[in-house]
Amino acid sequence: MKKQLKWLTLLLCLMFLMTGCDVEGNLGITSESSQTTVQSSPSDISVSSDEKNIQLDSIPEYSGKPYVVINDNQPFFTDADLTEEPFENYSDLDELGRCGVAYANICIDLMPTEERGSISQVKPTGWHSVRYDNVDGKSLYNRCHLIGWQLAGENANEKNLITGTRYMNVDGMLPFENMIADYVKETDYHVLYRVTPIFEGDNLVASGVEMEAMSVEDNGDGILFNVYCYNVQPDITIDYATGDSYLSTDSTSNNTSASNETTYILNENTMKFHTQDCPSAKQMNPENRKKYTGNRQDLLDQGYEACQKCHP
Known part of the structure; x- marks a missing residue:
């Protein structure tokens, strides 16, 4: 009887391994994609x-x-x-x-x-x-x-x-x-x-x-x-x-000079940016105000939005 139980146990273990089950009993799927x-x-x-x-x-x-x-x-x-x-x-x-x-x-x-x-x-x-x-x-x-x-x-x-x-x-x-x-x-x-x-x-x-x-x-x-x-x-x-x-028309020029940079006024609370002479910028709480000189697209990439009044 003990010998029969031993073989039955081994058979069940073998069947369990062949199903590819994980430790929680769910069928495992192996994927090579990263x-x-x-x-x-x-x-x-x-x-x-x-x-x-x-x-x-x-x-x-x-x-x-x-x-x-x-x-x-x-x-x-x-x-x-x-x-x-x-x-x-x-x-x-x-x-x-x-x-x-x-x-x-x-x-x-x-x-x-x-x-x-x-x-x-x-x-x-x-x-x-x-x-x-x-x-x-x-x-x-x-x-x-x-x-x-x-x-x-x-x-x-x-x-x-x-x-x-x-x-x-x-x-x-x-x-x-x-x-x-x-x-x-x-x-x-x-x-x-x-x-x-x-x-x-x-x-x-x-x-x-x-x-x-x-x-x-x-x-x-x-x-x-x-x-x-x-x-x-x-x-x-x-x-x-x-x-x-x-x-394409001039391989010697890449047009990357710093002269293209512009100075903006940022509101770090509302996440909007303004021209320097924008009325909203002048009324801004000094705690939220920040001066920024750089590229407009960089500000957009950082999550800032352009003011709808001054359209910087």
Whole structure:
């Protein structure tokens, strides 16, 4: 009898090990992807940048438009990915410090409920504080969120910020982010959203980003797209290996002189900035008042807002 019990015990142990159960009895799933899961879900396994279905050499050359449609505008999600569970995944930085895939199920639960904070402390790979007169807002580069702040409230997350041109950030990515945000707010539905920065070789600056999105509850009737946004800036030549840049019409000029800096008055309480002669600045409580000389975009990156009266 004891011998039979011994063999039965060994058999049960063997069966337990073969199921891959963890110590709490849950079925374990092993994934080789290096993802940081902010909120887990049944579909929290995303595709790494090395496994993406697009290749850089398959993307048309930039021809004056900020983005191009990929795969007939069909994202590479599967039926198994469709879920109404909120989640966010951000890839670990690679050996060069570069971001990877960012993947989330956008919904009201993920959207920010607090004021946006500063992101100036994050220096993505290839980052340069460089300014050109022919760039909107002067600054060539923005700290571009892969998953936009308005969608998931991820602010100074280094795994979610890349060096992106003003053109890609505003003309390429922002319209699609606004589309998702408006849809979610109007319907209270979910949108699967995956953004993949595409780096060529060991370049520190991404050549662009792939953006995939699909609304869940209506199976893509509301939101469905797959696009590649070019990380370019018209009339500026970028060295993607380092992030260096110069005017395309004059390779000897980078237009980065300190003369482009401006002096502003900051209100550290309201997080607004003003011109020096703004009436609001003159009436400001001295305890909240701070003088700042620098770039306008840097203030915006730090979470400050421009005064609506003096429009600095």
